[in-house]
Amino acid sequence: MERTTGSIDGNHYETVIIGAGMSGLAAGIRLAYFGKNVLILERHNAAGGLNSFYSFQGRKYDVGLHAMTNFVRSGTKGTPLGKVLRQLRLERESFDLSEQKGSRIIFPGVELQFNNDFELFESEVIRAFPHEKDNFAKLIELIRSFNEVALDNEETSARVEIAKIIKDPLLIDMILLPLMYYGSAQENDMDFSQFVVMFKSLFFEGFARPFEGVRQIIRVLLKRYKELGGQRKMKCGVKQIILDKDQVKALELDNGDTITADKVISSAGLVETLRMCSDHPTTTGNDNIGRISCMETTTVLNKEPSEFGWEDTILFFSDQAKAEYACPKNLVDPRSGVVCLPNNYQYGEGRTLEEGFLRITALANFDKWTQLPEEEYQASKKEWHQVLLDKALHLLGTKTIQDVQPHVITTDIFTPRTIKKYTGHLAGALYGAPHKTRDGRTPIKDLFICGTDQGFLGIVGAMLSGISMANLHILQPSS
């Protein structure tokens, strides 16, 4: 039974977690499992945070989930997915994961295929870049031996480190693009530890998706949390973290109530959390607000993508040999992006999604989108949807939009404005702050960060972050 009361003296908890995203839910499960009196506070009425879903005109859309990275097959030892399942005491079958069919990285004149068997990617790199065969082997050796999760790793540039080994700039960009798109808060680069995390999670491990999408994972996490007696309050945001000197004293909620806690773990973001603290100026962390945000369009079709000849699961593309991954000058930069076809997973005999989905993600400028008056905002959404759709169809080999248009049932679009609204992330920053707090500590005693700004990204990464921070700061605080 989920505890409805059970706080120590009415409004005091051992641990309060801010946010019911993947990291907050995982931290909550871990603490509830060990009998802690834990409360999750979430500003919205839906759990999942960046990886959630919404209903629009009777249809459920996934936000976030293109692919669950870090997929490994049953029995593979020593990987993040196994650790998450073990630490949360969950059966892997409960996520109902199906593997990708296959994906591609497309640059001008060259493409690399990959799937959940690393050998394919390795052979593709050697085929397209034979002159880099030995260097690529050296890079792989370095990645395999690197401890990317050590909390005291120094921040270093992945570009600089890779360029010490790989000489062809095109190969460097082709390797980096998907990893940046799925987990870099920095423009045109990423921290080397983060690079290794992402390389392993995309290329050594791989992509999978629950048949029912992200709601399957959220449902499992909520059920587990409830079974263990964890408490949560939805539509209940934290307005202010009240400090006594440099220690958490209480939390003031959006509805004016006050609660107290021995320790607080926040998944709201590093800068966002510090700005919630009383006495902290609203300019705190101005130099650590992420600039990477995106627009995503979903086209719903009355046919399976494979009926149009589209067999890929995910495409990462760049129109230029030197890929651009930075906040664009215009509303959207269509020169690079990600195309995702959620139908193209190996769901098994007789299991097909009811409709076809084509999702396209491209980088977008938060300031420009938020400055638009409402009418222009709506018109720009439509305009950019068309630009991105044309682009995706071209990549997928469909010559004219007329082949597809009659099969379009509906479309939906989100922008950086939507990301800010539903997650609270400043500047609609997809992957939060460029500089993370890897050990989760803040300058405030008993206030810790988990999730995006602790530095483990993606669904599995965020859950692992919640688990690690709960273990480190609450369950084994002496370490």
Ligand SMILES: Cc1cc2nc3c(=O)[nH]c(=O)nc-3n(C[C@H](O)[C@H](O)[C@H](O)COP(=O)(O)OP(=O)(O)OC[C@H]3O[C@@H](n4cnc5c(N)ncnc54)[C@H](O)[C@@H]3O)c2cc1C
């Ligand atoms: C467009 C997009 C596509 C993505 N695609 C994928 C993908 O395909 N595969 C993948 O593995 N990962 C993907 N990710 C990344 C993944 O979604 C995130 O890394 C992960 O979900 C982050 O989880 P989190 O718990 O750290 O933070 P969040 O999901 O941001 O959760 C934080 C929660 O805190 C709440 N909150 C904030 N402030 C307050 C407050 N003051 N009071 C109460 N509650 C508050 C928010 O409402 C939110 O629910 C994607 C992300 C985006 C945005």
